[in-house]
Amino acid sequence: MxxxxxxxxxxxxxxxxxxxxPIPLDHINNFTLLMSVLLSAQCTDLNVNNVTKNIYPKYNKPEHFVKLGKKRIEKLIKSIGLFRVKAKSIYLMSKQLLEKHGGKVPKSFEELEKLPGVGHKTASVVMSQGFGVPAxxxxxxxxxxxxxxxxxxxxxxxxxxxxxxxxxxxxxxxxxxxxxxxxxxxxxxxxxxxxxxxxxxxxxxxxxxxxxxxxxx
The missing domain is CATH 1.10.1670.10 (Helix-hairpin-Helix base-excision DNA repair enzymes (C-terminal))
Structure with missing residues (x-):
């Protein structure tokens, strides 16, 4: 063949x-999709969804996570593997989104991959599932x-x-x-x-x- x-x-x-x-990671907007993909590294989608179901109803914008700070983010995601590293990435990513993108998730591979904790795979998922761009x-x-x-x-x-x-x-x-x-x-x-x-x-x-x-x- x-x-x-x-x-x-x-x-x-x-x-x-x-x-x-259907997209396996639960989310309510492109920012929470980006965050869930970041959290899913070396972790099951099920575990991510179990954690974020208690987070996203209350915290779902970059400004929420900047205000929370790294330590409080750690507490929210502590049952997820590499939670300290991921909490730092979420905090810094949220800060950069506010400072450079007006709190919006950028719609390009180049800008997404400049965000802390975001690699090419994560950017591809967001471009594909969040923005409908073939990836x-x-x-x-x-x-x-x-x-x-x-x-x-x-x-x-x-x-x-x-x-x-x-x-x-x-x-x-x-x-x-x-x-x-x-x-x-x-x-x-x-x-x-x-x-x-x-x-x-x-x-x-x-x-x-x-x-x-x-x-x-």
Whole structure:
């Protein structure tokens, strides 16, 4: 199966399984989306949502978090991994949004990636899910699946993003990013499929016998 056929097969399977793709991180505006994506690093979406459901009804703007200060932000998010580092990023990010962007989340990769704690993946999620700009946010899960499905050589997440953008039509990127995440959680799990049992792996590689060795991001 060549690359084009593989892409068509993957899209067909994913579109059938996930015709709609709700955003897994609960939020009420683009600032809280940005904050939730930042909080989700090395943490499950479920844990983030459990914490933020008690925060966002009351605190949902940059000025709220500047006023709170780092120590109080730490207390609010203390059940999330790396909470001290993330609290500092949220405080500094909120301050910068107020000072340089009038309290608004900027609508460009360049400006987003200048914010404290915001990397390219976080910026991609916000651009895609917050502003509707085609983007392909690649995390460790998508990096793993792209290797299993033979879509990238797995050198790093930057290369994986380039490969996925080259293989799939731009109009599919934002939805496909979420579809792959959902599929990976349900069918192509890190310690269950190994590239041998899920429908995408078996359809794309019917003769594969050995587990796929993954290059970490």
């Amino acid at each position: 060549d690359e084009k056929d593989k892409a068509k097969t993957i899209l067909k399977i994913l579109n059938k399984l996930y015709p709609t793709t 392909f946010a690649v995390d460790t899960h998508i990096h793993r699946l792209a290797q299993r499905w033979g879509l990238t050589n797995g050198k790093n997440v930057i290369q994986t993003e380039k490969d996925l953008k080259r293989i799939f039509p731009e109009k599919t990127w934002s939805k496909l990013h979420l579809q792959i995440i959902y599929y990976g959680r349900e069918f192509c799990k890190a310690r269950e499929c190994y590239g041998l049992t899920c429908k995408i792996c078996t359809t794309c590689y019917p003769n594969r016998k050995n587990p796929v060795k993954i290059k970490k991001a």
